[in-house]
Each structure stands twice: as structure tokens, then as C-alpha cells.
Amino acid sequence: MDDPECYDKASKYWAEIPATVDGMLGGLSKVSTSDINFSSRCFEQLRSKGFITQSQLVVDVGAGIGRISKHFLSKHFDQVDLLEADEHFLAAAPNYLGPTVLKQIRKTIPLRLQDFHPEPETYDCVWIQWVSSHLRDEDFVEALRRLKASLRAASNGLIFVKENLTQPHQGDEFDSLDASVTRTRERFLELFEQAELTLIRESKQDRFPTELYEVRLFALQ
Numbered sequence: 001m002d003d004p005e006c007y008d009k010a011s012k013y014w015a016e017i018p019a020t021v022d023g024m025l026g027g028l029s030k031v032s033t034s035d036i037n038f039s040s041r042c043f044e045q046l047r048s049k050g051f052i053t054q055s056q057l058v059v060d061v062g063a064g065i066g067r068i069s070k071h072f073l074s075k076h077f078d079q080v081d082l083l084e085a086d087e088h089f090l091a092a093a094p095n096y097l098g099p100t101v102l103k104q105i106r107k108t109i110p111l112r113l114q115d116f117h118p119e120p121e122t123y124d125c126v127w128i129q130w131v132s133s134h135l136r137d138e139d140f141v142e143a144l145r146r147l148k149a150s151l152r153a154a155s156n157g158l159i160f161v162k163e164n165l166t167q168p169h170q171g172d173e174f175d176s177l178d179a180s181v182t183r184t185r186e187r188f189l190e191l192f193e194q195a196e197l198t199l200i201r202e203s204k205q206d207r208f209p210t211e212l213y214e215v216r217l218f219a220l221q
């Protein structure tokens with residue numbers, strides 16, 4: 001993962017993946033509903049505690065075809081930006097999202113997260129799911145710093161990171177197939193600290209098949 005060529009390898013991997021929900025989830029489209037329901041519950045609980053008080057704009061980072069935007073983010077925000085590195089997923093998004101949700105897409109951003117420099121004070125919420133494994137530690141930390149600055153203070157906005165985790169005794173695990181790294185919870189906490197983010201809440205995904213990695217949702221500010 002320290003090798004910069006990993007980014008090219010990941011691009012080549014995703015370019016061959018079908019633009020479908022199964023493609024987004026490594027063949028596990030059956031977990032999509034549990035994933036969305038769990039995220040929605042956590043999101044609503046945080047809102048009821050005074051976070052994300054405004055609903056103008058969210059960015060879906062590593063959005064793929066827009067699965068999360070379609071089923072969850074578009075229900076809570078007036079407008080959605082889709083940031084996605086792979087153009088064939090962005091090309092498939094309008095058809096997948098359908099005409100109603102499509103009207104809520106403010107713009108698509110065909111960039112890799114490590115190259116994304118959002119305007120400060122732009123977003124009420126940032127959603128980063130199943131994509132941070134593709135960034136090297138230092139690039140992820142820098143991206144988080146910029147995303148922190150992109151939150152609108154008036155909204156008391158949050159950054160959410162939802163990711164697979166390895167257990168402490170396993171350490172970080174590199175997958176040469178898609179050039180990704182699955183990190184431990186402890187590594188994530190270190191990276192959040194380096195990005196000067198405060199952990200507001202973390203929640204462990206339930207109702208997933210037991211053979212999968214543990215998945216956690218971190219809410220940060």
C-alpha cells in the first residue's frame with residue numbers, strides 16, 4: 001500500500017467491475033438493506049442530538065453508482081454531490097438513481113478522494129463508505145483534514161466513515177486483488193486523531209453475515 005502504483009492498480013480493478021449494486025458490494029447485494037437501515041438509524045439518532053441541523057448539501061464520497069445516495073442520503077438532504085473516481089460508475093448513476101433522485105444531484109465530481117479539494121464551509125454532511133481502504137494513510141489523513149474544513153459550521157455538520165475492520169491481532173491486511181488495505185479500529189482512531197477530528201460516536205453494524213469483516217460507522221467532527 002506504500003507503493004503509489006497501488007492507485008493505478010485499484011483504478012484498473014474498479015474499471016472491470018459491473019455498474020450494479022452487486023458490483024458495489026463485492027457480490028453481496030443482500031447486505032445493502034441492512035447497511036442502509038443501520039446507517040439511517042445512527043444518522044437520525046445523531047440528528048436528534050443536535051448534529052447536522054441543516055439539510056442543504058451532502059457529499060457521497062466514493063459513491064460508485066450512487067447506492068447510498070439513492071436509498072438514504074437523498075431522503076435527508078435537498079442536494080447531493082457524488083464524488084467517484086471511476087467514470088463508468090458515474091455514467092451509470094443517472095439510470096440507477098432514477099429521475100426523482102437525479103434532480104437532487106447538484107454535481108458529479110469525477111475525482112479520486114486523494115485529489116479532492118472541496119471549498120471550505122460547503123457541506124452539511126460528508127459520507128465516506130467502503131472507499132478509505134483505497135487510500136494510503138497519509139493521503140487519507142490529508143483528505144480528512146480538507147473534508148473537515150468543508151463542513152458548514154452553522155449546521156454542526158459531521159463526517160461519517162463506514163468501513164470494514166480487521167481485529168487487533170490481525171493487524172492491517174493488504175488485498176493485492178484490488179490494492180486495498182483493511183485496517184484495525186485502532187489504526188482508524190490514530191488516523192482520525194492525526195486529522196484533528198473528534199470522534200463523536202462509533203457504532204458496530206448489526207445484521208450482517210458473521211463471516212464478513214466487522215463493520216463500524218464512525219461519526220466525526
Ligand SMILES: C[S@@+](CC[C@H](N)C(=O)[O-])C[C@H]1O[C@@H](n2cnc3c(N)ncnc32)[C@H](O)[C@@H]1O
Nearest residue numbers: 014024062064067085086112113129130131134
Ligand atoms: C466498494 S465500492 C463502494 C461504493 C459505495 N460507497 C457504496 O457503498 O455503495 C468502492 C467505490 O470506491 C471507488 N473508489 C476507489 N478508489 C477511490 C478513490 N481513491 N477515490 C474515490 N473513489 C474511489 C470505486 O470506484 C468504487 O465505486
